[in-house]
Amino acid sequence: MTTPATGASAAAPLISFTDVRQVFRLQGGGTGDPASATSRELVALEGVDLDIEAGQFVALVGASGCGKTTMLNMLAGLVAPSEGQVSLGGAPPPLPNMDIGYMFARDALLPWRTARKNVELPLETRGWDRARRAERAREVLDLVGLAGRESQFRLQLSQGMRQRVALARTLAPNPSILLMDEPFAALDARTKLTLQTEFLRIWEQHQDSERRKTVVFVTHDLQEAVLLADRVVVMLPAPGRIAEDRVVDLPRPRAEHLGDIQFTDQFKRTTHDLFERLEGAIGDRVARPVAK
Known part of the structure; x- marks a missing residue:
């Protein structure tokens, strides 16, 4: 394993979120009469800035309610931001987009x-x-x-x-783009590792080629994020925002070594550092604002 993970460069990003804010208006309350119904706003995302280059594997990790799936839906063209811009190849994501694969x-x-x-x-x-x-x-x-x-x-x-x-x-x-929303979350530990290995093996086949797919991978599992991705983007809820964007400095290819990588000091250090950013999203606690 000699090839370093992909990091940031001067290349124009394939995917861009620029000062994105997403508000959902929820209907509720009232007495059954539509005229008496009340509405409230749920701020799902606030001030999200993120660039992803073609061919990168980026994991979005965080607690439920931090806007990870909303970001995938924006890239798929299913949701438009309330404020800010989401671009795919320099333009708003089209719908339908036959160049996107979405796995749930x-x-x-x-x-x-x-x-x-x-x-x-x-x-x-x-x-x-x-x-x-x-x-x-x-x-x-x-x-x-x-x-x-x-x-x-x-x-x-x-x-x-x-x-x-x-x-x-x-x-x-x-x-060329894979959006993956917790694709292995429902599996037992052994099967999960097997599927992670299979998927990473397929993705890493074109590691040094323009044919390599861009992956945006949503997970609650911080260890899974570090194990698979080039970058881990830590998100906090209420409202959803980015707390950390970390390049994972683990060499590639990794597919045949995932079981061993989990026990290396480098993996443990990276996971521990990112966990500190996630602590406000554990359980039912409300996350503290993170200074930038």
Whole structure:
């Protein structure tokens, strides 16, 4: 392992959040009469500035309610900021964007479709013909270790296998940007490490190439963030804001060494330092403002 993690450079960012503020207006109260209903504002994000270069793996980590998923939804074009700007390649994120893959914590597989047919779904929306869809689905299922499982349905697959199918479905159209919202959170520790290794192995295949995908990875798990990412962005809630943006100085490739990396002094130091930034977001406590 000799290649250093990707850090900041002078390259123009692929993704930019500039002084982003997001406010959601919530309806509630009243007596059942719409005229008597009250509304209140929830500030999900406040003053968020973040640049991400093409090919970087950036993890957003923090407690629930700090706006991590909202940021993913902004990049997917599903949510527009109340104030500030979000740009993707220098322009507002379009909707739909066929160059983005979005993977969720739950597999969201269609139970009436086989594994292969689930993987083919995003290819159908892109107009791929039947033979090409089937070939690509088999290819990515093999890539995630599910060769021979193509004809099985959701109920015939373990939770780990379902997430592998979901990962294959996300990768199938070969998007250049991957948005991942706690994709391994529902897995047991052993399966989680296996899936982390598989995903990182796939991502690191093109480590020194322009084909390397840009990853924005949301997690509650600080150790997972440090283990996988080039950068860890620590977020605090109420309102959601960035407390720390840290380059992870662990060498790559890492995929074949994840189990060992977790016990190195360097990994422990980095995790401990970032944990101090997260302490205000642990449990139900309200985070203290962080000076910049």
